[in-house]
Amino acid sequence: MYFLASLSERRRGQLAALSIAAVVIVVGVPLWWRTTETYRAWLPFSQIKDLSKLQLHLSADVEVVFARGTLTPEQQKKLPLTQTQDEEHAVDEADLSLHMLSESPCGSSVVYVIPEVSSLLPENVKVYIGQRRTAILRINAEMRAGKTVEQLLAVLKPQIKQVLQVMSFSHTDITAALSDRVRFNPGSKESMTHSMRAFTSSPGYEITFSLLNPDPRSHRLHWDIEGAVQTYIQPFLTKLSPLANFSIDSQMLHYAMLGVNPRYNNDRGAFILHADSLAHVINPVEARLGSNAASSNPVLNFLLYVPDAQHSPLYIQDHKKMDVPSNAFHSPRWGGIMVYNVKNLYGPEAEFPVNININMAEVMGVFLTQLRLLVGMESSPPPPGFLVAPCGSVGLADWELDRLMWSRSVENIATATTTITSLAQLLDQIGNIVINDNIAQQVSSAVTSVQLAVAELEAGNLGFALQYSKETILASEKAFFDPSLLHLLYFPDDQKFAIYIPLFLPMCVPILLSLLKMASEARRRYREKQAKKD
Amino acid sequence: MYHIKVSQFGRSISYFYLRLVFISPRFVQNSAGQFFSSGHTNNWAVLVCTSRFWFNYRHVANTLSVYRSVKRLGIPDSHIVLMLADDMACNHRNPKPATVFSHKNMELNVYGDDVEVDYRGYEVTVENFLRVLTGRLPPSTPRSKRLLSDDRSNILIYLTGHGGNGFLKFQDSEEISNVELADAFEQMWQKRRYNELLFIIDTCQGASMYERFYSPNIMALASSQVGEDSLSHQPDLAIGVHLMDRYTFYLLEFLEDIHPSSKTNMNDLFKVCPRSLCVSTPGHRTDLFLRNPESVLITDFFGSVRKVEITTEVLNLTHPIQRVEGSPVNGESHREVYSYVDQLPVSEIIHQKPKQKDWHPPDGFILGLWTLILLVFFKTYGIKHLKHIF
Numbered sequence: 001m002y003f004l005a006s007l008s009e010r011r012r013g014q015l016a017a018l019s020i021a022a023v024v025i026v027v028g029v030p031l032w033w034r035t036t037e038t039y040r041a042w043l044p045f046s047q048i049k050d051l052s053k054l055q056l057h058l059s060a061d062v063e064v065v066f067a068r069g070t071l072t073p074e075q076q077k078k079l080p081l082t083q084t085q086d087e088e089h090a091v092d093e094a095d096l097s098l099h100m101l102s103e104s105p106c107g108s109s110v111v112y113v114i115p116e117v118s119s120l121l122p123e124n125v126k127v128y129i130g131q132r133r134t135a136i137l138r139i140n141a142e143m144r145a146g147k148t149v150e151q152l153l154a155v156l157k158p159q160i161k162q163v164l165q166v167m168s169f170s171h172t173d174i175t176a177a178l179s180d181r182v183r184f185n186p187g188s189k190e191s192m193t194h195s196m197r198a199f200t201s202s203p204g205y206e207i208t209f210s211l212l213n214p215d216p217r218s219h220r221l222h223w224d225i226e227g228a229v230q231t232y233i234q235p236f237l238t239k240l241s242p243l244a245n246f247s248i249d250s251q252m253l254h255y256a257m258l259g260v261n262p263r264y265n266n267d268r269g270a271f272i273l274h275a276d277s278l279a280h281v282i283n284p285v286e287a288r289l290g291s292n293a294a295s296s297n298p299v300l301n302f303l304l305y306v307p308d309a310q311h312s313p314l315y316i317q318d319h320k321k322m323d324v325p326s327n328a329f330h331s332p333r334w335g336g337i338m339v340y341n342v343k344n345l346y347g348p349e350a351e352f353p354v355n356i357n358i359n360m361a362e363v364m365g366v367f368l369t370q371l372r373l374l375v376g377m378e379s380s381p382p383p384p385g386f387l388v389a390p391c392g393s394v395g396l397a398d399w400e401l402d403r404l405m406w407s408r409s410v411e412n413i414a415t416a417t418t419t420i421t422s423l424a425q426l427l428d429q430i431g432n433i434v435i436n437d438n439i440a441q442q443v444s445s446a447v448t449s450v451q452l453a454v455a456e457l458e459a460g461n462l463g464f465a466l467q468y469s470k471e472t473i474l475a476s477e478k479a480f481f482d483p484s485l486l487h488l489l490y491f492p493d494d495q496k497f498a499i500y501i502p503l504f505l506p507m508c509v510p511i512l513l514s515l516l517k518m519a520s521e522a523r524r525r526y527r528e529k530q531a532k533k534d
Numbered sequence: 535m536y537h538i539k540v541s542q543f544g545r546s547i548s549y550f551y552l553r554l555v556f557i558s559p560r561f562v563q564n565s566a567g568q569f570f571s572s573g574h575t576n577n578w579a580v581l582v583c584t585s586r587f588w589f590n591y592r593h594v595a596n597t598l599s600v601y602r603s604v605k606r607l608g609i610p611d612s613h614i615v616l617m618l619a620d621d622m623a624c625n626h627r628n629p630k631p632a633t634v635f636s637h638k639n640m641e642l643n644v645y646g647d648d649v650e651v652d653y654r655g656y657e658v659t660v661e662n663f664l665r666v667l668t669g670r671l672p673p674s675t676p677r678s679k680r681l682l683s684d685d686r687s688n689i690l691i692y693l694t695g696h697g698g699n700g701f702l703k704f705q706d707s708e709e710i711s712n713v714e715l716a717d718a719f720e721q722m723w724q725k726r727r728y729n730e731l732l733f734i735i736d737t738c739q740g741a742s743m744y745e746r747f748y749s750p751n752i753m754a755l756a757s758s759q760v761g762e763d764s765l766s767h768q769p770d771l772a773i774g775v776h777l778m779d780r781y782t783f784y785l786l787e788f789l790e791d792i793h794p795s796s797k798t799n800m801n802d803l804f805k806v807c808p809r810s811l812c813v814s815t816p817g818h819r820t821d822l823f824l825r826n827p828e829s830v831l832i833t834d835f836f837g838s839v840r841k842v843e844i845t846t847e848v849l850n851l852t853h854p855i856q857r858v859e860g861s862p863v864n865g866e867s868h869r870e871v872y873s874y875v876d877q878l879p880v881s882e883i884i885h886q887k888p889k890q891k892d893w894h895p896p897d898g899f900i901l902g903l904w905t906l907i908l909l910v911f912f913k914t915y916g917i918k919h920l921k922h923i924f
Contacts, residue, residue, distance in 0.1 A: 197843070480725065
């Protein structure tokens with residue numbers, strides 16, 4: 001059919017088509033854009049990019065104190081006197097009283113320099129590291145002759161550095177702590193096992209003590225676990241409380257076997273568990289251990305196994321076929337197992353079941369050692385000439401705590417920066433993840449905490465640095481693992497076209513056609529007008 | 535002794551430009567100390583069966599047989615996330631309830647009696663699978679449903695079901711694409727949630743699923759190449775369905791010969807189902823993996839051999855145990871009162887104000903707009919036979 005529309009009708013039609021096109025373009029397209037975009041709160045991307053180039057500056061305060069007899073009178077005159085005190089003590093008492101003199105905050109250490117003629121330290125020992133944050137260094141006579149104080153300090157510097165490497169941190173420690181960022185090349189198998197053994201930094205840990213009794217018919221075991229934990233383990237954990245929260249539980253498992261058959265050794269008259277078969281002990285037992293279902297904290301399991309009467313006594317042998325004196329072994333990032341023999345506590349004529357009280361001091365000594373290793377204490381021997389004081393009843397020396405705090409802060413900062421930078425990268429890459437306000441806020445607070453922690457490390461305030469690093473870890477983990485950040489629905493481009501074309505094409509085709517018609521008509525009229533003019 | 539403050543010796547160590555570039559490690563390979571050569575301390579497994587309905591019995595049997603092998607070789611239930619999209623053992627059509635067989639004539643019941651299924655039935659969705667992998671689960675998720683791996687975990691991921699070129703079908707209603715899977719693995723890598731990853735997929739055109747991986751330390755195996763179908767093995771006439779897929783059947787046979795201390799390596803796993811037996815061509819991908827497949831033991835992924843160290847030094851604790859103050863006074867014990875958390879805070883729900891929702895255009899917006907445009911169009915250009923509407 002052929003429509004002969006009048007001029008006014010045609011004009012009205014053109015106006016209608018134009019206005020519809022205008023509405024679609026001016027109102028429709030922005031509306032569609034706004035309603036289909038994902039909400040992304042603002043993130044401090046520039047600060048996060050700066051974080052990826054992390055430069056850590058750690059400084060530890062050291063106070064060097066010269067004892068009487070180390071400095072010549074000329075050198076003494078140069079220095080201001082503050083106090084004199086004259087005492088003669090054994091080395092550990094001296095250590096305690098020295099500690100009383102100056103209570104050093106965590107992160108710092110004090111080095112006392114004594115003359116070589118002093119009888120405080122034994123013969124071949126050059127350095128004594130005390131239980132608190134003090135160390136005693138012996139100096140040679142020829143070193144201090146004819147030098148100014150500054151030269152003397154320069155000479156002492158390498159020795160003091162060596163002391164500090166044991167007490168605070170060394171290059172390998174920090175690199176190991178940063179292994180999250182930089183896959184470090186372990187210098188030795190020792191350092192690699194150390195890095196694999198300790199648990200990664202976590203805000204909390206669960207410790208479970210289990211008593212395994214495979215033979216309740218023969219042995220009725222009693223252990224005062226509550227008292228033992230209160231006396232031996234709790235002080236250690238309280239001292240470690242700046243690092244993480246620990247929760248302890250205990251259980252007794254009956255009829256729990258080891259899963260490996262020990263072999264009877266005729267010359268020893270005992271059953272032997274060889275080191276090679278130890279690796280297969282843990283798995284069958286682990287299924288029965290259970291754990292706290294409500295938390296996702298890493299679990300440290302400490303098992304005390306009392307062998308059954310038929311397989312007693314049971315000894316563990318190492319690779320050199322020698323007996324292990326502690327009769328215990330531990331597994332990296334899992335926990336420890338100790339075998340407690342009770343055969344010698346009763347004779348063959350005893351009435352079964354025999355009541356047995358377990359010596360908790362011995363057991364807790366082993367477990368505490370294993371706990372120290374699993375938490376991250378250094379297990380390698382100190383350099384030659386060093387004498388390290390035993391760690392005391394708490395089980396932890398102050399400088400050991402400092403060491404842990406240094407490596408823990410560095411590890412936290414490294415992990416947090418990796419998390420934040422990878423989160424930023426991820427959100428940048430994947431365009432259709434919704435970033436809510438709370439995530440943006442967590443990220444911002446994590447970034448500020450990292451910057452504060454780095455600043456505190458540079459200033460040497462270890463306590464604050466650790467606290468900030470813990471805050472930043474919490475915030476960054478919370479932001480990264482927020483359940484709302486799920487990049488569902490990857491749409492390949494052809495699917496996107498398939499969704500939008502049936503909606504928009506039928507609408508756009510009439511508009512486009514009418515616009516084209518108008519344009520061609522306008523051009524025709526213009527050409528007519530041109531023709532008329534000529 | 536003179537107490538002299540000499541100086542505030544500041545000792546500083548600076549570290550330069552630690553960028554996120556991955557520097558390839560050269561671990562000290564010590565053949566005598568094989569314990570630490572792989573660099574992992576624990577093992578995890580994520581086993582997923584994605585299809586439902588009775589005729590997909592073989593997919594559940596596939597997953598359960600891998601679960602069985604993995605448990606036998608030592609990985610405990612707490613470290614296995616098992617996702618089964620449908621319940622075959624207690625299905626109405628199962629003539630032998632509480633069993634799932636993998637060999638015909640009902641030789642081997644892979645269901646066993648201590649199966650722990652973490653995600654079951656309709657909980658097996660793409661979203662939950664991705665949440666498990668990336669760790670973005672709601673805080674109320676119990677421990678058994680989480681993948682709590684760390685940077686020293688070796689993870690085995692096994693997927694089976696119906697798939698196509700670049701996707702895997704979940705529950706007959708949604709699918710996961712290879713790009714999403716690759717992105718999920720990249721997020722796992724960014725957060726250091728794995729040390730090494732072994733990815734096995736038994737579906738049609740399975741090789742397409744590992745084409746897009748780009749994160750390091752992933753080794754992938756698939757039962758068939760792009761364009762090929764993975765076939766099922768054998769039907770059991772009593773049960774009435776196919777019991778297993780070919781690739782997993784031969785994989786199970788291979789794994790039955792492995793015990794916790796065996797030294798078989800990955801090259802043997804690559805040879806598992808040759809074309810003569812499997813009809814499809816199994817494929818594998820090792821270019822992203824750092825170690826040589828020959829030095830990778832099967833038990834590095836399928837088993838859980840713990841590293842063990844002897845405790846040599848012991849602390850000597852001498853002080854006696856303190857008596858714990860726990861005795862009740864006057865026969866009354868001072869107990870804390872515990873109460874359950876309010877599961878359904880009804881009062882809060884009732885008195886809640888309506889949430890401020892984002893403004894959405896009214897429903898049918900597109901339809902309305904379309905109708906309007908059509909109306910105006912036809913009115914303007916006046917199609918006669920529509921005049922009776924206006």
